[in-house]
Amino acid sequence: MSDNIIIQGFESAEHDHRHCVADALSEAERVCTQRGERFTPLRRTVFELLWSSHKPVKAYDLLAQLALTHDRPAPPTVYRALDFLQEAGLVHKLESLNAYIGCGEPGRRHQGQFLICERCGVVAELDDEALTSRIDANARKIGFKVSDETIEITGLCRQCQVS
Amino acid sequence: MSDNIIIQGFESAEHDHRHCVADALSEAERVCTQRGERFTPLRRTVFELLWSSHKPVKAYDLLAQLALTHDRPAPPTVYRALDFLQEAGLVHKLESLNAYIGCGEPGRRHQGQFLICERCGVVAELDDEALTSRIDANARKIGFKVSDETIEITGLCRQCQVS
DNA sequence: ATGCAGATTGATACAAGATAACATTCAGCA
């Protein structure tokens, strides 16, 4: 079992974010191609907006951003793109925030665990398989068959504790 | 560490639910008294509605139920009661469902982990401290200070897998 | 090239979930 469970999040303020975005985009292209689905300009735009930072974005904020480049987009436009991206495993929804964030490792099937800084809003995505196993074990004990996990931890990131 | 991590949920269909309700009510009274807060008739009514089954209830369904006995209640009425009950640890919100459920063990501070059957809608509440510890350990590793956990597992309960 | 089928996007309307702000009433007590 790997000890490096952090997929993304809490990068240094000076990290080259263009690199994150470029990686995410090429991964997205790859995943869509592999799934035989189309990474259309609209979906790509929404995806890029989500990757504009490591903070989750709300659907109506995406809509407002879209309005800058598209002619009066309506809610279904953005929700459909989000649905597609979630289906493809490219985006996660943070249920406790009603917000969406790009997935840091879309290649592998997972649901992710999230650390959400309540001060700066940055979100880290983890994947601790031992945690998932433990949950599965608990479920199995009572005959419950897991299909979906929502694990969202709120608190303060290292930076925000000191500053 | 106790091995019995199930707080409530997936009772047999024939269990005496009046007993669950009676227990929950007396616990609620106790908790409120201890906190120096008032378990008013309205709060009690909302609480009883939440305990009418082991399924989560949506705020506007509560509102509709309330309308049967109260004169044209408005959303703030039910949301205020829910806020109060959540503050007191008597009720949990299931973020992935936008629904609310009575807590099976309000005496002790905890956030709970939930197994949600996507077929029958019944929810089990667990409290696996090892799970919480593991999450805390992961967080600590990257300097994150946890204040709040949302853990909601969707799937099929034993009954619903066979029938 | 042409036209068809399915996927994608556009557009309108509305449903569902939640809160802000201010008025009124109530419980406990000086």
Place this chain on the structure above:
DNA sequence: TGCTGAATGTTATCTTGTATCAATCTGCAT
């Protein structure tokens, strides 16, 4: 009895998400 803060009532509004139908586009078989 009247005061104070808590609790509830009331109205309006904001946020989040869907249903539905129309128009357009893409890939492909003819």
